[in-house]
Amino acid sequence: MPMRAQGLTQAIRAAAAGAGCQVADLDFHASGMTGEAWYAKETSLALSRCIERRKPDFPHLMIARSVGETGAAGPALTLAWLAGVMDRPEGSPGRAGLLHFAGDDGQRAALVVRLRS
Secondary structure, three states: OOOOOHHHHHHHHHHHHHHOOOHHHOOEEEEOOOOOHHHHHHHHHHHHHHOOOOOOOOOEEEOHHHHOOOHHHHHHHHHHHHHHHOOOOOOOOOOEEEEEEEOOOOOEEEEEEEOOO
């Protein structure tokens, strides 16, 4: 079956629309991905469809690099980690980001997070 990244594309577009922003306006994206090639390709394809204009830098943060494969706890761990680093004067990934996650059942979810002043 060919990869089309339709679910992730739909989830990312819905998250940006719900947040009233463009994906290209965000500073970073983060996921529960563990580095598997299939998910990396899916992410790349979905983002190429969703980013409205060229971005010179759109870092991809992966919580699994620090805590290992966490399964369903990945989104909660990502939010907790971001709550501790987004307001740092140095080392912050940015003030707004896209989070996207995949379930074992094939479902995809995405949301936009912003640092509150």
